[in-house]
Amino acid sequence: xxxxxxxxxxxxxxxxxxxxxxxxxxxxxxxxxxxxxxxxxxxxxxxxxxxxxxxxxxxxxxxxxxxxxxxxxxxxxxxxxxxxxxxxxxxxxxxxxxxxxxxxxxxxxxxxxxxxxxxxxxxxxxxxxxxxxxxxxxxxxxxxxxxxxxxxxxxxxxxxxxxxxxxxxxxxxxxxxxxxxxxxxxxxxxxxxxxxxxxxxxxxxxxxxxxxxx
Ligand code: DX5
Ligand code: ZN
Numbered sequence: 001x002x003x004x005x006x007x008x009x010x011x012x013x014x015x016x017x018x019x020x021x022x023x024x025x026x027x028x029x030x031x032x033x034x035x036x037x038x039x040x041x042x043x044x045x046x047x048x049x050x051x052x053x054x055x056x057x058x059x060x061x062x063x064x065x066x067x068x069x070x071x072x073x074x075x076x077x078x079x080x081x082x083x084x085x086x087x088x089x090x091x092x093x094x095x096x097x098x099x100x101x102x103x104x105x106x107x108x109x110x111x112x113x114x115x116x117x118x119x120x121x122x123x124x125x126x127x128x129x130x131x132x133x134x135x136x137x138x139x140x141x142x143x144x145x146x147x148x149x150x151x152x153x154x155x156x157x158x159x160x161x162x163x164x165x166x167x168x169x170x171x172x173x174x175x176x177x178x179x180x181x182x183x184x185x186x187x188x189x190x191x192x193x194x195x196x197x198x199x200x201x202x203x204x205x206x207x208x209x210x211x212x213x214x
Pocket of ligand 2: 007032033034065174194
């Protein structure tokens with residue numbers, strides 16, 4: 001079953017509560033929050049304070065995507081702010097198992113993201129500990145970028161490995177997902193689709209969510 005996680009990055013932050021209510025009506029599964037630090041990625045977005053405020057606007061599970069250096073020092077604050085899923089960026093972790101164990105000890109779901117240029121093989125040793133494998137289909141930093149098609153074989157490779165090793169890890173994709181690319185990533189094996197601009201720049205959010213699901 002496909003899950004849809006709208007990314008608030010492309011929502012109107014002046015009216016964020018209204019945006020959340022609008023998207024909630026479309027029966028989405030998760031709310032995806034992009035945390036950027038201006039170091040790991042060339043953009044700055046939101047921190048624990050805003051995650052906590054968003055958490056008070058919704059009952060949807062919060063899928064917090066950390067695009068930050070040294071995540072260890074901040075994971076506890078994000079969990080306290082209401083994160084249900086906490087995803088770190090592989091390329092920003094010096095001691096991956098330590099960071100994964102830290103997140104697991106805080107009793108939330110843990111994910112790890114791979115940039116488009118990072119091969120699947122690097123995450124194999126840690127995969128069984130992960131609830132989510134987030135395969136980036138754009139270079140992280142901004143909403144509204146173009147889907148990178150060369151990530152498709154990596155999604156297939158991950159799906160095959162997960163099936164063969166009977167793991168429970170879910171494959172999430174993020175970046176340039178619209179009703180056309182959704183079809184491709186679903187076929188390749190993704191089950192959680194993050195989508196920002198396609199939803200929040202559309203006239204009718206629910207029609208777009210339905211098109212993504214179908
Ligand atoms: C990109 C973020 C994404 C972004 C996706 O760095 O991680 O979550 O919001 O936005 P779209 O769907 O517009 O590519
Ligand atoms: Zn994201």
